[in-house]
Amino acid sequence: QVQLVESGGGLVQPGGSLRLSCAASGFTFSSYSMTWVRQAPGKGLEWVSDINGGGGSMHYADSVKGRFTISRDNAKNTLYLQMNSLKPEDTAVYYCATAGHGGQGTQVTVSS
Secondary structure (H helix, E strand, O other): OOEEEEEEEEEEEOOOOEEEEEEEEOOOOOHHOOOEEOOOOOEEEEEEEOOOOOOOOOEEEOOOOOOEEEEEEEEOOOEEEEEEOHHHOOEEEEEEEEOEEEOOOEEEEOOO
């Protein structure tokens, strides 16, 4: 069955960086576009970024454009999200998702 496991979250100061990972299994990873979404405290899900199966086409929400970079390693069945210049408003639980499936999420907290 489809399994998505996020990792890499944590507490970081404003302006800092984190790299999230999403380990995928149970499906042909390279055949599927992948998405990062996030949920801030008390708010709904927000789409952050997506990438096509081959890794050559990426899209970003305006709120993260220029600061976040999505990538994937199809040989390792792993999706990444490099987050730089983090802001307090980036605080959220980050989820990877595909084809109606999502992981358990990883908490990112940006605070001084």
